[in-house]
Amino acid sequence: MVSRGGREWQLTERIGAGSEGLVYAVGHDGSLVAKLVPDPADPVAYRRRVERLVRQRREPRTVRLLAGTPQRVAWPLAAVRTLRDDVEGYLMPDLRRDFLPFTALLTEAGRPDALPGATWATALAAAEALARLLADLHTEGYVVGDLNPDNLWVDAHGRVGMADVDSWQFTDGHDVFPGRMRTPGYTAPERMAPNAGTSGAPAGPGEETRAPAAPPVPPDASTDAFALAVLVHQLLMGGLHPFAGHPADGDYLSLDDNVLHDRCRLLDRTSVVLPRTAPPADLLPRALDALLRAAFSAAGSRPPAAVWARELAAARAPGRLARCTVRATHVHTVERPWCPWCDQARRGMDSYPEPA
Template sequence: MGLTVVSPGGHTWRLTERIGSGSEGFVYGVEDARALVAKLVPDPPDPEAYRRRVARLVRQRREPRTVVLLAAPVRLAWPMIPVRTAGGTGTDPVDGYVMADMRRAYQPFGHLLTTSARRAFLPRATWATALHAALALARLLGELHAEGYVVGDLKPDNLWVDESGRVGMADVDSWHFTDGREVFPGRMRTPGYTAPERVGAPAGTPPDTASDDFALALLVHQLLMAGLHPFAGHPTDGSDYLSYDDNVLHGRCRLTDRTSVLLPRSVPPADLLPRRLVELFRRAFANPLHRPTGAEWARALAAETAPGRLKVCAVNARHVHTVERPWCPWCDQAGRGDDSYPDDPQEEA
């Protein structure tokens, strides 16, 4: 028997297949002529606070600060209307909301981070696509911060991307924001995408723009380094590899200390990055007081997409790189056993 949800005004929707799940809720298709989905959160820590949070976000759709963010093209899966499950016996109703179906315009962000997914779902993607996606993400985060929103749990799982590098974002209901005098604290954090000052912090420690800026730098690095996490690698100090977060806490990062980790020879070379971006990465990973903001990243990335800043390899037209690199870094990578942007996306692995 399928689920049905009802809005406060009495409108009902029938839910179809489950299309996604996360740490808090589930996303379902919605029977509607419009491209909609519904997110249901079965067990929020404080159900009344969650209902109030969603209601405030729905109301903020009409506020000037949010109207600007929601202008076309759609970049945010913003809550459109609160809903609650209806019908059935013996179970409590579940709260959630209806939002735009991001699948209509985007694909999961992770499809841009691995060679196999790029070849299957984004076959025309090159390093230029990744650069444009990094720029779009930085701009979006900068705009959110300017309007008083903190994402708090910025990670690939709540991001979307298309073949031109446009970026969208979901899980708006987990953000940190204020409405009048009431603060709605960010609730979530994800291993590998948490700023060092929040790793191990007590539950409920609120995020801030600086913690978002750290996660942004991680994601920009992954985009530009073909999915490689900046804190990947086996420690060279004799300790065991435990996690990205452990490497974050100990400052083990190839860009800030190339002797701190061991990485496979097949990963993209570190010197494929333009110098101005390397400087921003080093600032982002060294001191929370001096992390580049989304707006600063956007300016630097826009400069790297300017005419004349990108070069196409003479051997493989899918190998795009910065003009600062005198020879192709992707060919170098291929010579060491891997190729993040192979020349024939249809070729079977």
């Protein structure tokens, strides 16, 4: 693999794959990885996009985003191509040095093994960190466009990192580089293609397929805010997607179909049927519950990421959390007089079990 300047790097093992590209470890020191995109829709446009991002790494707005430890964004460091088959891509920091895949905290299956000490307080911290990172990106003029669990990372303290910068929407001088991707279940309804609700996309976040976006509305801060609200709901509801559930009025088609038809327990408890083991609907602080309702009710009134960051910080402030007297891993808001996770456990599922 070689850069534009002629410097060579050696690819070692393949460590990841998505709908658009492949990720390889580079060298043996564990500091860099390479994302290669074998078949971009427009190779010239993709190369130009990566080169502009590499150049922007030295701009003040990007320097501000990359400040701090650990670094929150896997920013492109150099445009590269393979020597054998001329596949385009870029080098970026290896977030595995500081983080775990976001699903380690998001899913009930991942938490006990990957993050055995995680509690609802960890989920709150991660939600705040994600909202703060997104607010910072918007302040500096970037739009993620395809915010979803597959491009997010998290650690045991709830700190959050983000990858796949090459799919963001951004400007460079007078040039606009539009957002190019969307993920079923994390796409705002106004960005969906007309047949999005009938695509039959599977329900699990690990089973979703990312696709080039062909929506009537380009991504912006408001569409990012929709995806943020979905992720906050999942973090605080033990992994439950806000639009999950079998429609009460017909057959299940996809998460996107539920989004388009406002089938959401938070908005209308009679619109979907959920397993009895789902976390209680009333476990959230009132302020966060109100933000979620606003985010899913109408596009024009979605709370921005900065508002989410402020309210999430307030929800985890000293004196705002209570620890269950029965199980130490059960943490909940003081606004609820008894433990919601014990309620869930009595129905056959414990989102925060004690370590074995």
